[in-house]
Amino acid sequence: MSVNGARIMDTxxxxxxxxxxxxxxxxxxxxxxxxxxxxxxxxxxxxxxxxDNAKMRMRDVDVFYGExxxxxxxxxxxxxxxxxxxxxxxxxxxxxxLRCLNRMNDTIDICQxxxxxxxxxxxxxxxxxDVVELRARVGMVFQKPNPFPKSIYDNVAYxxxxxGLANKKYDLDEIVETSLQKAGLWNExxxxxxxxxxxxxxxxxxxxxxxxxxxxxxxxxxxxxxxSALDPIATAKIEELIAELSExxxxxxxxxxxxxxxxxxxxxxxxxxxxxxxxxxxxxVFTKPEHxxxxxxxxxxxx
Amino acid sequence: MSKTTEQxxxxxxxxxxxxxMFKAYGIAAIGFGLLALVLLFTDIIGKGHSAFFExxxxxxITFDRDTLDIMDINDDEELNFANYDGLIRDALRAKFxxxxxxxxxxxxxxxxxxxxxxxxxxxxxxxxxxxGKTVTLWLLADDDVDVFVxxxxxxxxxxxxxxxxxxxxxxxxxxxKLELQWNKSLFTHGDSREPELAGIWGAVMGSLFTMIVTxxxxxxxxxxAAIYLEEFAPKNKFTDFIEVNINNLAAVPSIIFGLLxxxxxxxxxxxxRSVPLVGGVVLTLMTLPTIIISSRAxxxxxxxxxxxxxxxxxASNMQVVLHHVLPLAxxxxxxxxxxGMAQALGETAPLLMIGMVAFIVDxxxxxxDPSTVLxxxxxxxxxxxxxxxxxxxxxxxxxxxxxxxxxxTLAVFxxxxxxxxx
Numbered sequence: 244m245s246v247n248g249a250r251i252m253d254t255x256x257x258x259x260x261x262x263x264x265x266x267x268x269x270x271x272x273x274x275x276x277x278x279x280x281x282x283x284x285x286x287x288x289x290x291x292x293x294x295d296n297a298k299m300r301m302r303d304v305d306v307f308y309g310e311x312x313x314x315x316x317x318x319x320x321x322x323x324x325x326x327x328x329x330x331x332x333x334x335x336x337x338x339x340x341l342r343c344l345n346r347m348n349d350t351i352d353i354c355q356x357x358x359x360x361x362x363x364x365x366x367x368x369x370x371x372x373d374v375v376e377l378r379a380r381v382g383m384v385f386q387k388p389n390p391f392p393k394s395i396y397d398n399v400a401y402x403x404x405x406x407g408l409a410n411k412k413y414d415l416d417e418i419v420e421t422s423l424q425k426a427g428l429w430n431e432x433x434x435x436x437x438x439x440x441x442x443x444x445x446x447x448x449x450x451x452x453x454x455x456x457x458x459x460x461x462x463x464x465x466x467x468x469x470x471s472a473l474d475p476i477a478t479a480k481i482e483e484l485i486a487e488l489s490e491x492x493x494x495x496x497x498x499x500x501x502x503x504x505x506x507x508x509x510x511x512x513x514x515x516x517x518x519x520x521x522x523x524x525x526x527x528v529f530t531k532p533e534h535x536x537x538x539x540x541x542x543x544x545x546x
Numbered sequence: 547m548s549k550t551t552e553q554x555x556x557x558x559x560x561x562x563x564x565x566x567m568f569k570a571y572g573i574a575a576i577g578f579g580l581l582a583l584v585l586l587f588t589d590i591i592g593k594g595h596s597a598f599f600e601x602x603x604x605x606x607i608t609f610d611r612d613t614l615d616i617m618d619i620n621d622d623e624e625l626n627f628a629n630y631d632g633l634i635r636d637a638l639r640a641k642f643x644x645x646x647x648x649x650x651x652x653x654x655x656x657x658x659x660x661x662x663x664x665x666x667x668x669x670x671x672x673x674x675x676x677x678g679k680t681v682t683l684w685l686l687a688d689d690d691v692d693v694f695v696x697x698x699x700x701x702x703x704x705x706x707x708x709x710x711x712x713x714x715x716x717x718x719x720x721x722x723k724l725e726l727q728w729n730k731s732l733f734t735h736g737d738s739r740e741p742e743l744a745g746i747w748g749a750v751m752g753s754l755f756t757m758i759v760t761x762x763x764x765x766x767x768x769x770x771a772a773i774y775l776e777e778f779a780p781k782n783k784f785t786d787f788i789e790v791n792i793n794n795l796a797a798v799p800s801i802i803f804g805l806l807x808x809x810x811x812x813x814x815x816x817x818x819r820s821v822p823l824v825g826g827v828v829l830t831l832m833t834l835p836t837i838i839i840s841s842r843a844x845x846x847x848x849x850x851x852x853x854x855x856x857x858x859x860x861a862s863n864m865q866v867v868l869h870h871v872l873p874l875a876x877x878x879x880x881x882x883x884x885x886g887m888a889q890a891l892g893e894t895a896p897l898l899m900i901g902m903v904a905f906i907v908d909x910x911x912x913x914x915d916p917s918t919v920l921x922x923x924x925x926x927x928x929x930x931x932x933x934x935x936x937x938x939x940x941x942x943x944x945x946x947x948x949x950x951x952x953x954x955t956l957a958v959f960x961x962x963x964x965x966x967x968x
Binding site: 389390391452 | 869
């Protein structure tokens with residue numbers, strides 16, 4: 244293919260020299276002929292990773308799984324009420340990075356996070372901070388819809404119940420109703436709130452999980468490939484929902500679909516082998532990527 | 547035909563052959579297992595079914611005041627020690643007149659169980675107006691009579707009864723005054739030296755109290771240990787060591803636990819011998835590894851996505867466990883506990899060591915009364931010389947197996963019922 248593409252592959256291999264080889268071997272062999280050797284991996288992220296009215300501010304984040312470093316010095320901001328998409332090939336660390344933002348990585352014993360991560364003025368890794376409080380402020384939607392094996396109502400009411408957000412039955416009813424409405428699920432389930440949440444279709448389950456997350460009124464919602472297990476119609480519904488939710492919440496979404504990133508996000512961050520290569524307005528990333536690796540990825544030459 | 551196709555076809559035949567062979571092995575294995583089961587059940591039921599019925603003889607009993615030697619009918623003390631056996635002897639002599647000589651008389655009196663007198667006492671205590679009246683009653687026959695009655699005509703020749711006794715029994719039979727009735731004492735009495743009076747109720751109650759103690763101790767301790775090890779304990783050398791030891795504990799011969807119970811619980815803590823409380827503690831030690839291992843497996847089977855979902859909402863570790871993991875793991879834990887209980891119910895060896903093998907006639911009323919348990923009762927009866935105990939042993943085995951099958955069915959039922967799908 245083009246000379247340009249070949250250059251990029253070489254860069255990818257250079258990065259690879261510093262990191263274990265087992266990351267995305269397939270993507271590299273595919274692009275092998277398409278790269279040459281003049282592009283340097285940037286010491287600093289290209290583009291514009293910082294914003295003025297940042298909701299979350301991350302600086303020099305390193306993540307280690309035991310001896311292995313999964314994230315290398317990532318710095319970026321997530322602005323208030325903005326949708327940030329994290330894209331990149333498999334194993335590039337975007338999900339790992341996302342899971343640092345509400346400390347879900349704490350559950351993995353060997354995982355160690357270094358750097359400064361702030362939600363407004365709160366240091367996320369302040370030992371005095373209780374993860375319970377943090378996770379109430381930073382909610383998460385997972386890759387596979389994972390409703391509790393309880394009723395639809397109990398699924399949504401669970402968060403408010405454990406945090407004591409509603410003491411009276413009608414307060415709780417109201418939270419459940421508004422959350423399901425915001426998640427665009429109310430009309431479909433209002434007659435069967437007490438049937439099991441696991442009986443819904445995949446797309447409905449995922450919207451139920453979103454309703455469950457926003458029932459706690461978080462400030463930030465993290466979404467880890469929320470549509471990867473869904474069909475195109477359910478995906479379209481979730482994407483609409485993300486657009487609506489961005490009016491009241493700050494959203495960070497990891498996705499493998501570049502079309503999805505282009506459709507739903509304000510800004511896009513491209514990760515490659517544990518480094519943040521480029522972060523810019525979504526339009527810029529997809530029309531005039533500044534870095535060759537980004538271009539190679541979004542044009543489908545590897546990844 | 548291409549070379550690949552040819553090669554594939556050749557290997558296909560071989561693969562099918564291998565599959566058929568494997569299936570045949572499997573069917574043979576299952577067939578062998580079923581055959582063994584059928585043999586076991588045929589043998590036990592064949593030997594044991596007769597023990598559920600006992601021989602009774604019908605006689606005219608006169609509650610004669612002089613024979614009983616009672617002055618005051620309202621004096622309980624006097625009534626209690628009256629000569630009821632005398633009534634039976636009178637009735638027997640009346641039925642077969644002309645019996646003289648000590649030997650013959652003893653043979654005649656031996657036809658009726660020594661327990662029959664107590665039934666007469668109970669009747670009279672119940673209804674004191676019976677004094678002086680004559681009633682027709684079914685009286686429990688002696689175990690040797692019972693064996694003779696149940697035996698086929700060939701086996702009757704080998705009976706240890708005397709010729710006189712055989713004639714008398716045949717007279718009863720000819721008059722239709724001898725019949726097999728439901729063996730009440732089997733399910734109401736404790737152990738006895740007389741097979742016709744011996745029952746398993748004492749052992750059943752002993753087993754029940756032992757199982758209650760075992761369940762109350764082992765389930766909470768086992769589940770708590772499993773939850774801690776699975777959800778809270780750090781993964782380090784020490785917890786690895788504990789895990790290995792729990793697995794080893796499951797393989798320790800049960801008699802060792804009995805020795806431990808004898809040395810520590812009875813010897814050191816001074817608890818009484820032969821009581822279900824100590825038996826329960828010993829069986830707890832034996833059951834714990836089973837419960838811990840199965841509970842941990844049940845906890846591991848809870849999908850991590852549920853845990854993550856709860857944690858993502860800000861549930862604390864404890865809330866994740868109590869609200870999500872425990873309800874989902876409970877069916878598995880219960881199944882493990884019931885299987886463990888079933889094992890404990892069938893356990894004999896450790897209980898021998900702590901004295902639950904004693905001959906105990908009274909039905910225990912609580913976990914601190916001396917008692918035996920069902921498998922030990924079976925062991926005791928299997929060891930007894932009287933011929934009737936052969937059938938009783940098999941009958942007790944049938945009762946024990948019924949309990950075990952019931953418990954396992956309950957485990958299956960609970961698993962099916964409580965299992966949630968996600």
